[in-house]
């Protein structure tokens with residue numbers, strides 16, 4: 108929001124989730140609005156499970172330009188979208204909605220692109236592979252699909268192997284890049300020798316866990332391995348700390364959070380906003396928080 112405050116002309120967007128109180132997204136979007144002098148505002152919108160549709164219809168009727176959607180609504184937002192981007196279809200979920208002038212709801216998933224952009228912004232070519240993706244949840248799906256679309260050979264390792272196999276099948280059917288291969292969770296460290304990129308999408312290493320842990324030891328990592336973590340609180344996770352100590356290149360998770368937000372901002376406010384070091388400090392300067 109600009110210093111002039113809210114007015115009848117102010118373009119509105121926000122974050123729909125449950126809970127949303129600790130989200131960093133309002134801080135991020137409102138900083139971009141301030142920087143670009145846009146008459147807009149981005150507000151947290153706590154919507155309990157089961158109330159997404161009524162909330163979206165109300166926001167649409169109230170003139171909102173669109174919203175981000177986070178836990179637990181990403182799958183339901185996919186179902187409620189009238190039009191889906193290719194990325195949303197590949198991910199089976201939606202985190203960015205635009206309310207089109209014709210009354211339709213347009214759904215996109217920007218997590219995978221946000222990851223790829225954050226890797227590129229760190230000076231690493233995201234299409235270099237192969238890649239080992241740890242985890243098989245929603246974030247793994249978005250990232251693996253984006254890497255597959257960039258023609259990267261993806262390997263998936265998950266504690267529960269069946270989930271990795273399910274994900275590999277989905278991506279093999281839906282994607283047009285190389286089909287992902289599944290590895291045993293117990294083989295992840297030995298498999299590092301063949302990888303160019305390692306991506307942690309599990310929650311291991313997040314603030315709040317009883318002990319600081321890493322999802323993968325790096326003693327068998329080749330010197331060219333690039334290590335990425337999507338956990339961003341703490342910014343330097345135990346995995347990234349070990350990678351740094353070994354002289355490996357790292358990509359921190361905060362970059363994905365910042366870059367995935369660009370698509371929505373551009374849709375609603377008409378500017379593709381810049382991600383710079385000051386933004387990392389502004390958004391990353393406290394512990395905890397989601398989306």
Ligand code: ATR
Nearest residue numbers: 242243244245246247265266267270308309310311
């Ligand atoms: P999201 O949608 O955010 O990716 P999720 O679906 O809850 O979240 O997935 C979390 C991922 O972290 C899963 O791959 C999970 O492994 P399982 O499928 O076996 O549950 C992984 N994960 C969480 N805690 C873990 C742990 N202690 N060890 C290994 N993997 C873990």
